[in-house]
Amino acid sequence: MMDRKVMLSTTDADGVWRQSLPATEASSTPHLLTFNASTGETAFMENVLFGDVYLCGGQSNMQFSMPAITNASDEIALADKYPLIRIFTVGQGTSSPTPIPDLQTVEQPWSVASAQTVAVGGGFGYFSAVCWIFGRELFDALGASVPIGLISNNWGGTPVESWTTPAALAACNVTVVDSALYNAMIHPYTVGPMALLGFTWYQGEANVDERPGDEGAARYACTFPGMISQWRRAFDAPAALFGF
Known part of the structure; x- marks a missing residue:
């Protein structure tokens, strides 16, 4: 109600229920x-609140949190002026060899943005600095009238393959498949699927080193666009924004 x-x-037969809310x-x-x-x-x-929701993904540069940024005290204090931004941090306590329907760990449940909620822990606590400043700038650009939801969903040192499905990797001739973080941290959001307006992504460093069988930039030029397309399909959002 x-x-x-x-x-x-x-x-349904798997015990999952869905409810579409009116526009x-x-x-x-x-x-x-x-x-x-x-x-x-x-x-x-x-x-x-009803507004726009974005998922912020990637590796350590996206995970890097507000307490460790330049001018941290000033930036954190500003958060008290943005109660229409809501934040959520996915926990890093799990990965899975197969897709699972629910998040296994939550670091920070949905919270009203404030100086207390955007700055917990040290440089890799929460909330994600890139995700927060992206959301804050977007909120201001939209005239401070559209509520923004931000999901911080990232893990330092991870390659793009961890965030991509086996099918998307196979299309790039990737034979060593590692979809463990997609299965545990992205797939649960696709069960509904959650209605997202878009994604913002900060990753790539973990794919720089050429490993056996890895073609470096040429391979990433296939796997990264493949991941973007696959996420849009999984969220049933072919026009979803994807910033990187």
């Missing part, structure tokens, strides 16, 4: 979502 409007959904204009007006199960359980999501 959203704001007293009842919607019904049924779980709703971006707004700073908070909403209440109520979930009632046929078994009697009830759960709530409060202070929910």
